[in-house]
Amino acid sequence: MESKVEQYNANNINDFLKTLGLENTNNPLFYISSFKGVDISSAPAISYKHDYFEINLCIGLDAKITIDDYEVNSIDYNLNFISSGQKSSWDVKQADTSYMSYIVLFSPEFLPFTKNVFDVFENFPFFNHFTIPGYKLDRGQINKFIYYFDLMIFHYKKLTKDNLEIIRAYLTLLLFKIKDELAFVDKVSSIKTKKELMTLKFENLIKSTPEKFHPIKFYADKLDISTVYLSECVKEATNLTAKQILDDYIMIEAKSLVEQSNLNSSQIATRLGFIDNSNFIKYFKSKTGFTPMKYKKEFLAK
Secondary structure: OOOOEEEEEEOOHHHHHHHOOOOOOOOOOEEEEEEEOOOOOOOOEEEEEEOOEEEEEEEEEEEEEEEOOEEEEOOOOOEEEEOOOOEEEEEEEEEEEEEEEEEEEEOHHHOOOOOOHHHHHHHOHHHOOOOOOEEOOOHHHHHHHHHHHHHHHHHHOOOOHHHHHHHHHHHHHHHHHHHHHHHHHHHHOOOOOHHHHHHHHHHHHHHHOOOOOOOHHHHHHHOOOOHHHHHHHHHHHHOOOHHHHHHHHHHHHHHHHHHHOOOOHHHHHHHHOOOOHHHHHHHHHHHHOOOHHHHHHHHHHO
């Protein structure tokens, strides 16, 4: 009998922590914790989607992890990345008595050199939606990463202003160290077919297009293929429509601009390529249930 899956949509880090029964973070842009020997035998299966970035390192934990349509077991693939807009689910089966796991949650604004999700995608390709989200590490690599996790936890326990800056530095070092260590993955690419490659090109084109709100034909023309073929590639590679992929990326940027910038909805609409403000407000509300300004008030109130 399959476990009942509890589903959540987390708009911010504290929303997610609440669903797990964990204490709120004092800094809404960052959270880190470790779990060692905690009884997880009765932990429910969960499915969630959030608007920030997540890193998980697991050792001795038998858990099925699904990130979008990519499925791994954390026993074999012990380092996992979940990015903004991705749907993830965890179903814990059992754990060794000596198991341990780490979780890091951060928003792009927490890093000193990234202002939005697209800066993170550009600097750290392992967060891109169409790359492998799970990796198998050897013990040497695990120890290198644990070193940085433990240092961040040590300073997080007493979150002074200085310690927060130290954590930013260690997170930056960790991300670049991961990028360096995972360079070998290029030899085992997740891109297996021409249709998967075309889907990756489509996603990269969306990310590099400033005014993203265009018909699918606009992107197909840029890729020099037909709309029908682009739709066929995306559907086969991701089980999503090209419109769904495009909407996801538009909303990632729209939410980031609404939450973090001082731009009004009319300025955001222009930046994203909408014809007018009313069209953008209608689009945004259809995706979130809120107008942009109401959404910002809800975000700031949390």
